[in-house]
Amino acid sequence: MTATWIKRKKTELETVKAPAFALDARKKKSGNRARNRVVMAIACFVGIYGIIGGRLVYYGMQEDTTGYNGPTGAVLASRPDILDRNGEVLATDIKTASLYAEPRKIVDPDEAIELLSTVLPDLNFEQTYSRLKSGTGFAWLKRGMTPQQKSQIMALGIPGIGFRTEKSRFYPGGPTASHILGLVNIDNQGTAGMEKYIDEQGLSDLRDVGLADSRSLEPVKLSIDLRVQHVVRDVVVTAMQKYRAIAAGAVVLNIHTGEVLAMASAPDFDPNNPFNVLDKDHLNRMSAGTYEMGSTIKSFTTAMALDSGKVNLQSTFDARRPITIGRQTIRDFHGKNRILTMPEVFIYSSNIGSAKEADVVGIEGHREFLHRMGLLDRMQTELPEVARPMEPKVWKKVHSITIAFGHGMATTPLQTAVGAAALMNGGKLIQPTFLPRTIDEASKVAKQVVSEKTSEDMRYLYRLNSETGSGGSGSRANVKGYRVGGKTGTAEKVINGRYSSDVRFNAFVAAFPIDKPEYVVLTIIDEPKAEEGKVGATAGFNAAPMVADIIRRSASFLGVQPDFREEQESAPLMVNFDQ
Template sequence: MLVAGLGFAGIYAAIVLRLIGLGMASDDHTAALDSARAQISTARPDIVDRNGEVLATDVKSSSLYAEPKRILDVDEAVEALASVIPEMRGDDSVRRKLASKTGFVWLRRELKPEQRAKIFRLGIPGIGFMDENRRFYPGGATAGHVLGTVNVDNQGISGIEKTIDQDMGLVELRNLGIVPDRGIEPRRLSIDLRVQHVVRDEMLEAMARFRAVAAVGIVLDVRTGEVVAMTSVPDFDPNHPEQALEKQNMNRATAGVYEMGSVFKTFNSGLALDSGKVKLTDTFDVTPLQFGSQRIGEFHSKGHPLSVTEIFLYSSNNGSARMALRVGSQAQRAFFERLGLLKRIDTELPEVAAPLVPKGLSDVSTATMAFGHGISVTPMHTAIAGAAMINGGRLMPPTFFPRTPEEADRLAVQVIRPETSDKMRYLFLQNATSGTGGSGSKAAVPGYRVGGKTGTAEKIEHGHYNAGKRFNSFLAAFPMDDPRYLVLTVLDEPKAEAGGEGPATAGLNAASAAGGIIRRIAPMLGVMPRYDQPRPAVASN
């Protein structure tokens, strides 16, 4: 009896010592929990579109944690947890965490509600739950590349989410232990969710119809520089941020650089006409130019000299090259610099690539850049410079946040004369009007006076142009008598439409996609059709 009594006394003494130890450690555990809460509980502002529609918001979710010093039996705890989350049974990291001497460890973030309920009913000592903010994107992939995404700690890691962290100093606040969890005003974007949906829908349809590997669509307010919509497909759902790491889901609109091809004839024509050395009625020889072993070909050869208007309509490479050579290499480089084509775009989106530009000046580089070869820029570069060509000659940086006309006026830089911009609007309208012979007639939408310029560029592979792989684009604007919006559509490696009417040129695919977008978004944006407008008249020199 004496031995048995001593045995029970020893057992009770061990239990008492363990309880005392746990009680003395409680302050440490509380501090660890408080530190974890400070790292994850900072709320983020809602992100809404220009009309107040929610694009991103915080929702509450539960995460599973452990206080290893409170775990009585590690093996028993692992088995109990594995009965709800089976993959924990073979996960050595879980066992190591529970066997450690730290005050706090995460076991599983963002539990499903039914998992939380089942684990709670198990009543495992040292296991708890913490409510934290989780980002939710109601539109899924609709505006994925614009919004970006957050990590498991609700910190912005890409897109506008990352910009918001930087602008509001959320990371600094979190590091200081300041956790604003309410009362944060929503951040309004310039994006119109309705237009964004249409652009993505049309580009996905065009991508499937013409069997392209990727597509880009941009809608820009030419008066303010606001990005009304921007899509790059394939894209990703920010509710599943791991999708953003897949190579094919990159943001081609601002983070990819490409030779844009003949849409650059827009800038070349603006350069030539604004220089005063070229008039609309001037004619140029369009026979092939030869620079050593390099020969400039002609896709739409007419076999006779062409006027500046005809060079634009028929997209003549040699005519464009001769226009650029008349103006000169130095003037061309200076003009491209004024248009922002030689540097990274200054905008709120973090994912912006720098252009690839020839280092030296030469006749051959001047000639090829006239039709968009030898210089690689992002589609957004093209859209911004294109807007300046038709909005009166004012260049302004693109913005993903609302901008008033007064703010736009303060930021705008005059890059071409207003009268030159008038001539560019004339060329745009001629090129997309049925019956003029222009390459952009597929983009025409009755009542909206659409104008634009096609671009069909061969892609470079292993240092050589591959005629079988093209990068097609269409730079459009409407209504051309008083431009409000610019639309840029891009198709990467499109194929001829099955049973279609011709080859895989931009006039047949990218222009068609632009027309589909304009037809659907114009009423949404308050641009009403007019059917009393005459055909474009011949512009003055």
């Protein structure tokens, strides 16, 4: 019985423990199901948000087929004011309103266009309709509107039409200094002139990082004197009309610092409305155009001969017979047919004499001198619009002879003025600048290109050429009290591959006061006609009077005081017979 009892107890114990094991199994199975449900819920959420994120990325990468982008929420980056040397504003930013549409919100495009046309009659109908029907989120309709136009359109109450405040460039002087200042595009970025130069000096980088703020931008001061600039442009425009020319230009240059005080080229443009800026006849002829400068180049030929030390002011040159080289014959325009002294070669503008001056130096020496004077290399200055001069690839004897009197090479008028300044200031070549520069700063970049003695001799020849009664061609540039000296240049233009005696490019380069020069003035006039009632159309009849007008009207602004002692000493003695 004992064994039977033990066996029964064992069976009872096993029967009691069995439900506990079953309970643990059931709990384990139930926990696994709960965990699986949580994992499935997480997976569902991840999948749903992954799909949403993927669609957002997809839509974000889609290109707007209409080509328009919506406003960024900030106005366009500012530009610094541009001032003249006296603080007068030449260019500044103003706030303007630009009209845009949200095509998705436009209820009736036809009605919207009809209403907008009552305020903006010049609105392009087809283009505007296409934009309003595009279904995009944003489209520009009109940039740079007036406050009156904005007010009138707002009063129309068109759904889906709005305005964005932008920065627009304004030039108070209009076309007065257009070729110097340049202009900006619709996004207020500089595209020409000093506006482009400012961008290239770091403004574009500031814009890119969002630091181009009007409160942090210092004004940019130029070397230009607005008063003188106004005079120069007025003289240029008037001369072009008076002499029925296709173009004209002028520059005023400080010979000790290289500062450009004024420069104008006509035809010009209004940077506030530059609809004609790309017309080929509106280029800046003073720095971006190259020309055969005619007899103004004889200034450098004479200076070259003097600086060589092989001749002096007492030297003579045989101008009795023309020079024949190959198939070309070199003659004088108004030949004296005799032996000429060096001053006579200069004041009578003898082609033969100039050719013989160049022969004294030789071909290689001639070419080296013109490069030394900066006439055959691309000029270095802030203005982006600068042309590269042209010269023969290989210089031969004929090239040296013709270049000696201004044919066969082409340079810019501004470079010619810079070279002439070196002949007047003691022989130092100073690259021009449109920014303020002191004499000390200029001396650091100046290059001695001719001796002081050569410069002194050239000042004498310039004055001699402009004195009344000397027989020189520059007498019409004289202004009482200011002692002007200079050199004319009448270049025949090439028409159909041949030089034409009836079509000219005229120039006059002058310095004043010639006994102690401060400024160089150079004028050009392209294809002038004879003034009404007169027969002459050479530089002495048009380019020289332009110089006189500029000096007469602007000398006081430049700080040059008139001195009439020379006129008083040469005036006849007045006798009073009433005593």
